[in-house]
Amino acid sequence: MSTISSSLFDVNHLDALSNQTTCIHRIDPRVKLLTTLVFIASILSLNKYQISALIPFAIYPIVLISLGNLPLKYLLRKVLLAAPFAFFIGIWNPFLDTNILFNIGPVFISGGWLSFASIMIRFTLTVFAVLALIGSTGFNAICMALEKLGVPRGFVVQLLFLYRYIFVLTEEASRMVRARSLRSFDGNGMGIRVFGSMIGNLLLRTLDRAQRIHTAMLSRGFDGEIRLAYPLKINVWDILFLLGWSALFILMRFYSLPHLMGDLFSGLVK
Amino acid sequence: MSHHILEVIDLEYSYPDGTPALGGISFTVTHGESVALVGSNGAGKSTLLLHLAGCLVPQSGEVRIGHLPLTKKTIPQVRRNIGMVFQDPDDQLFMPLVYDDVAFAPLNLGFPPEEVEQRVVDALETVGAAHLRNRPPYRLSGGEKRAVAIATVLSMSPSVLFMDEPTSNLDPRARRELIALLRKFEHTRIIATHDLDMALDVCTRTIILKNGSIIADGPALDILGNEEILHAGGLEKPLRLQGCPICRNN
Structure with missing residues (x-):
């Protein structure tokens, strides 16, 4: 039963990571949760062929992981562990959607391959973001945040x-x-x-x-309601974190940064 | 304040499948007394404790704590004054963090936040676990879990403590530390145990149960030193009262 025991240990490890005190760890759990939700919503709402627009979103997990002092290798292993699920969801697209969209030299790229790549990138980004959220917040604090945000x-x-x-x-x-x-x-x-x-x-x-x-x-006075004493406090930095990231995500959602940059450069060349 | 803090009068109980567990038990415990409840497996110790803690309601007979008879109606009131430490700390520690667990009862009793905080700090300090407050219970060692489990009931400052096998599964040092802790308490204590050496250290009085009845009740040293009574209850003398195995002296 090495698998059960070792995956158990892994959950433990992820939780242990949340006991650090970096600037990311200090941000209010509610703020991190909401920011991550905006992040995921922005990514998922993109068109299935918009790969280039997806790339800039990597900045969020990268910042969280590097500032939050989370071990990249360990998180990568977790992502790979879940990757087959996304792979098997996406792998049929190249066969179903054979519509050629563009070519790179002699290689013709169909819409199916494009959307497959898009699924894999979205998967990687969202899973990284969620792991970074758990690793920098802790499962219990996320539950607290859910409760404060009005989840029953x-x-x-x-x-x-x-x-x-x-x-x-x-x-x-x-x-x-x-x-x-x-x-x-x-x-x-x-x-x-x-x-x-x-x-x-x-x-x-x-x-x-x-x-x-x-x-x-x-025998300790339980009456049907669990009372938790967590004084959560949101400060200016938390608000800035939420608004700043959300604004960036929405911007990146509606304006593809690589296209803008490309236009800018070609404009300069002209 | 009554002198008799706990009174059990002719208590009987059988399990839903008809197996008799307790057959007419009566005893009285006075304020500040510490009582060891001993007996072989299945003698009814745990069932008796569950009655005392108001987890089971007497089928016939009566349990009185303070001046209140224990009935379905009075259970919430009675529970404010009793602290029950269960055998498996994993059952007792159900909250995400040690702090939450120790704060569970005070929060349920409706204390203001500062008082809750104070009670948690005091309780954890008493059991020497102040440094564990922000740890999740599943990452504690057996000894730490036990200490925290005791803190979870100390935080409601009960007048009576009930404990089920407090020294089970502890290494010798953790057991020794627990005994030192239990000796310090001034609460009325009832401790169900197989650890007769611990009973000798902590308790002034011993009650032996056999097949749901009391077969002996008296000063701990008298009873735990009496081989005949102990044998009748399926027990043996505490190791310290037995002869040395090497020099064979009794």
């Missing part, structure tokens, strides 16, 4: 509990799997029937645990 409390609390107990649950699961593999030989005992009863067992244990947690909550 029940939903936020569910997320928090999920995040709290995912570690306990995966540890329990990996202990079971280890115990099974130590007593399974030649593939005996690794079949679907044993797996099924293990999953069932895990579910029952989880229900038991849920009940114990509920009792622990009740």
Whole structure:
């Protein structure tokens, strides 16, 4: 069960990154969350053939990662891990959309390849931005931000509990799997029937645990509402961060910077 | 203030499937007493604790804490005065950060923010975990988790502490530190445990349960030194009261 344990460790690592105190980490979680949403919305709303307009957007993850002191190599591994999903969504485009749009010398580029490239770039940019958000903010602070921004409390609390107990649950699961593999030989005992009863067992244990947690909550005065004491404060820098980036994203969304630059240069040459 | 802080009168309970768990238990605990609740596995220790903490309601008989009888109606009131530390700290620590967990009860009790902050700081300092306040619970060691779990109930300044196996799964030093901590408390304490050496250190009184009934109740040293009674309860003398295995002296 090395995969479960190691990916667990990775989540831990991402969370540990959020304990730094760089200028990016100090920005209010709400501001970072909103900025990232504007970023994603701007990217996703671009036309599927507008690749050149996508490139300048890389500035946002680059700034966040470098100023936030996040390890690029580690984030890149995470992006690659998720890349197959985007790849298989996009890979059919070249076959479905064979309309030739332009050529580079003897190579004719169809709309399908263009939109495929566009999907991959969008994917890379958005995943990098989200990882940078988590790495510079922390999952719990993002949940807090969601709550302050008006997401229903029940939903936020569910997320928090999920995040709290995912570690306990995966540890329990990996202990079971280890115990099974130590007593399974030649593939005996690794079949679907044993797996099924293990999953069932895990579910029952989880229900038991849920009940114990509920009792622990009740005995400390839980009355159906989770109260969290986080004084979040937005200062001038936070506002500037949000407005500055959002303005830039919207600008880049409607005016393709590479085209503008190209026009500018060709104008100068003339 | 009543002298008798806790009264259990003829308490009976059987599980939904009909298995009897407690059969007519009665005892009284006075203010500031520390009581060890011992007995073999399945003797009913945990079930009794759950009753005392108001997590189970008596099927027959009565539990009184302070002057209040424990009923469905009085449970919220009673719970303000009791701190229950569960066996598995992972059940007790359910919030994202140590701070949130320790602040959970004071916030629920409606204290103003400054007071909550003060209570959290005090509770964490008492258990020597002030440096852990901004850590997520899943990254703590077993000993740290236990200390924080105790802080989560200290922050509501309860008058009675109930603990289920506080020294289980601790390394010897963490266990020693926990014992030192428990000895410092002035709360009324009821501790369910298999660690009889700890009981000897921390508790002045011992109650032995067997098959849901009390078979012995008295000063800790008398009971824990009495082999006959301990054997009847499926227990053994605390290691410190047993002879040295090398020189064979009793």
